[in-house]
Amino acid sequence: MLSILDLYASVESTPILQGFSLDVSPGTTHALMGPNGSGKSTLAHVLAGHPSYEVTGGSVSLQGKDFLELAPDARSQAGLFLAFQYPAAIPGVSVSHFIRLAVQAQQKARGEVPIGVAPFIRELRERMKLLDMPLSFAERSVNDGFSGGEKKRLEMLQMLMLRPKVVILDEIDSGLDIDAMKFVAQAVHTLQKEQPKTSFILITHYQRLLSHITPDIVHIVKNGTIVRSGGPELALELEKTGYETIVARA
Amino acid sequence: MSKPLKAQVEAILAEVQPLLGLHGGAIELVDITEAGEVMLRFKGACVGCAAADVTLEYGLKELIMLKCEDITDVLAVNDEPVTHQAPAIPFSHAQHS
Numbered sequence: 001m002l003s004i005l006d007l008y009a010s011v012e013s014t015p016i017l018q019g020f021s022l023d024v025s026p027g028t029t030h031a032l033m034g035p036n037g038s039g040k041s042t043l044a045h046v047l048a049g050h051p052s053y054e055v056t057g058g059s060v061s062l063q064g065k066d067f068l069e070l071a072p073d074a075r076s077q078a079g080l081f082l083a084f085q086y087p088a089a090i091p092g093v094s095v096s097h098f099i100r101l102a103v104q105a106q107q108k109a110r111g112e113v114p115i116g117v118a119p120f121i122r123e124l125r126e127r128m129k130l131l132d133m134p135l136s137f138a139e140r141s142v143n144d145g146f147s148g149g150e151k152k153r154l155e156m157l158q159m160l161m162l163r164p165k166v167v168i169l170d171e172i173d174s175g176l177d178i179d180a181m182k183f184v185a186q187a188v189h190t191l192q193k194e195q196p197k198t199s200f201i202l203i204t205h206y207q208r209l210l211s212h213i214t215p216d217i218v219h220i221v222k223n224g225t226i227v228r229s230g231g232p233e234l235a236l237e238l239e240k241t242g243y244e245t246i247v248a249r250a
Numbered sequence: 251m252s253k254p255l256k257a258q259v260e261a262i263l264a265e266v267q268p269l270l271g272l273h274g275g276a277i278e279l280v281d282i283t284e285a286g287e288v289m290l291r292f293k294g295a296c297v298g299c300a301a302a303d304v305t306l307e308y309g310l311k312e313l314i315m316l317k318c319e320d321i322t323d324v325l326a327v328n329d330e331p332v333t334h335q336a337p338a339i340p341f342s343h344a345q346h347s
Binding site for chain 1: 307308311312315316317319322323324
């Protein structure tokens, strides 16, 4: 589904990704782990089309089509969803408006009839209940004055409403308490059940997220490339020994 | 304990009533069906106004449905003809004919 081949990318002329390759099949869950500065979040930004990152080599395709030539909005319309590590606040734009306009824009881009307000709100209310969000949350401005947990719940709400094909969760677990982590896992499991072909890339530092969402493959990233891949047990090993030992063995 | 549904909807309508009044319009609650549909009637200058649909679709629906969980839709019962229809002959053509 998503194929990243020998990708090189720089930020302000500093090379970060250096020959990064990853093949993500439909319905699989991949965990990317690695020390700070190894290039995990850079990969997320490059895939989303962040203008500060320059791709200097390699290719990315989604369902066989060149992904890097698309503008960020077209990447989203093609089915990519990135949950931000630090979601931006948009004062004056309500959660309900924001998500409805995003959903409708994607439907228009796919040539579908955009969803009406009433069915949209009925679905939004169901999704919010799943994430244990009060209804009043939908009337608040996007991320304006939100707690860390509320911001991450809103990311999950967007994911459930947009129904993407490829989901990247960039350190979704940072700053989350155990209860909030369970809601993240619940949202991921719901989407996995509803859309078994959706793939997930989980960027994380900690095994604890992976105890709630079991990955099919764990990759260790260092110096902008994957140095080791393995099953879920690799994350447990990493937790015990640390990156240095594991990477030295690679 | 939460207020009965009808009172909740009436309270929301009371809040928007002055806004509609500024345009010479008004709105009343006709019924709430067993399926949870709020039936409203536009009155005054709202009747036949092209903006009434926008008020309903993008204002009242969201306002009511995000405050009352049991409401499944918000609809207008008005069946008066729309008075702001486009002229049958484009204005510029009509002038020259």
